[in-house]
Amino acid sequence: MNEDIKLNNLLDNLSTAILLLDQDMRILFANVSSESLFEHSRNQLFRHPLSEFLIGDCIKIERFYSALHNRDSFSENEIQLIFKDGRHCLASMIVTYYESDENGMLALEINPIDQIKKLSQESHQWALQQASRDLIRGLAHEIKNPLGGIRGAAQLLERELQDSNLREFTQLIIEQSDRLRNLVDRLLGPNKPPDFQWVNVHRVIEKIRTLLTIEHHGIIIERDYDPSIPDMYIDSDMLQQAILNIARNSVQALNGDGTLKFSTRIQRQSTIHGNRFPLCAQIKIIDNGPGIPDSIKDTLFYPMVSSKLEGTGLGLSISQSLINHHKGKIEVDSWPGHTEFTILIPIAKKEDIK
Structure with missing residues (x-):
């Protein structure tokens, strides 16, 4: 009994998600990291099939049954897990055959490698x-x-x-x-130095939201703001232009029908271009359009790169340049039905600005 407790404690302290699956691919055991990965408690995971929490064939369940039948093991270096709540996670996975009391089971190790x-x-x-x-x-x-x-x-x-x-x-x-x-x-890009002032970032976003609401009546524009974000030392015109360029791209991708969402949060201990910042403002522009074509994902922020026939391909390049003036960065994550641009800008303290 004590040995089982020690083993459970050891598994719970691992950063890797550990699952134990029975012959019907139902979850018999999940450690703490599994709860974090699946965003479900152990009780919610227990005795439920693994496929109940994942969408489609992101994992080849036939390969699991084959490994169980042949008492075999296999691994995947990069697998895109798609959860039922819409989250995506790039992970490495090791599946190992395990036998207990003459019953064959599979031990599943999942290590997220997105970051x-x-x-x-x-x-x-x-x-x-x-x-x-x-x-x-x-x-x-x-x-x-x-x-x-x-x-x-x-x-x-x-x-x-x-x-x-x-x-x-x-x-x-x-x-x-x-x-x-x-x-x-x-x-x-911009040929004038930034005019930094203490600004409420939500006022900047609200101007963009109002403008887009007037211009595009068929699109639903949602907002989810974090009121705890303090005033920031930014150039409001530059930030407005950067967000507007991204939002207009999203609106064009929606083609008059869909949802655009602005979301803000505080993000702690963020790394931007090799520098660590204790606090950053996270601004997300999310749409439910067709997604970014794979052919331009890696070069999306380069000048003259566009998926639109009449596009100049300068909007995102200019946005990147404007955010660089704020020591920030822009990230993008996209798949069919979901495109998410994330702007991260360090939050300065007023006593640090001279």
């Missing part, structure tokens, strides 16, 4: 984004210099032309030069 993989991807993508920004800045300046010369030459030529019909062509050169210059300016 580890996310940090690795974030570091890699951040380096690539920085390199692409440096490249774009260099190219943009190289383009703007001759562009100014072309525009100036067209203006001088226009003054010398006697035929008004020919001036139509010089005007075309000037207009297209201006169009290209505006595009280059947008590629470069």
Whole structure:
């Protein structure tokens, strides 16, 4: 009896979720980490089939029965678990055949790797984004210099032309030069330093919500705010533009029918680009649209990347740049029926701002 108690205590102190399944794939044992992973108590998990808590064929249940029948074991390095409440979790999984009192069972170890993989991807993508920004800045300046010369030459030529019909062509050169210059300016991002002030972040979001409500009548816009978030030292115009760019992308993906949700929370001990912050404001923009195509997920924040035929692909790139001014970051998680952009911005203390 004492040995069983010691074993249970040991399993409860593991960060890995441990489940024991019988021959009908019903849960006979679950440790504390399993309760956290499934967001159900042990009593709610006990004697219920594993498939009752997961959606579809995210786990191949036939493989479990095969392992039980053949007294075999197997592992999965990356498996996307989809829970009945809509949550997704990337995890590694080890399934081991276990025999007790001549009854075959399966021991299931599940280790969530979302955070580890996310940090690795974030570091890699951040380096690539920085390199692409440096490249774009260099190219943009190289383009703007001759562009100014072309525009100036067209203006001088226009003054010398006697035929008004020919001036139509010089005007075309000037207009297209201006169009290209505006595009280059947008590629470069904001050209003015931030105007930081103490602002209530919910007032910024409410302006966006009101604007979108007026523009898009067929879309349901929900809000779920955390009133404990204190005033933040931010540039309200920059933050408004960053959120608006993301929200408008979400609205376009909904195509006039669906739900857009703004949610805020306090997040503690967050790592942003290698720096640890004790408190951050978490702003989520969530829609129930078709999701982001797999082909652009890894390059979503790069300039000129868009899934829309007429899109410039600059909105999210500009949003990323604006949030970078606040030492923050933008994360995205998407699957069919759910897209979730998360903005994290460190919360500064008033006594630390001079």
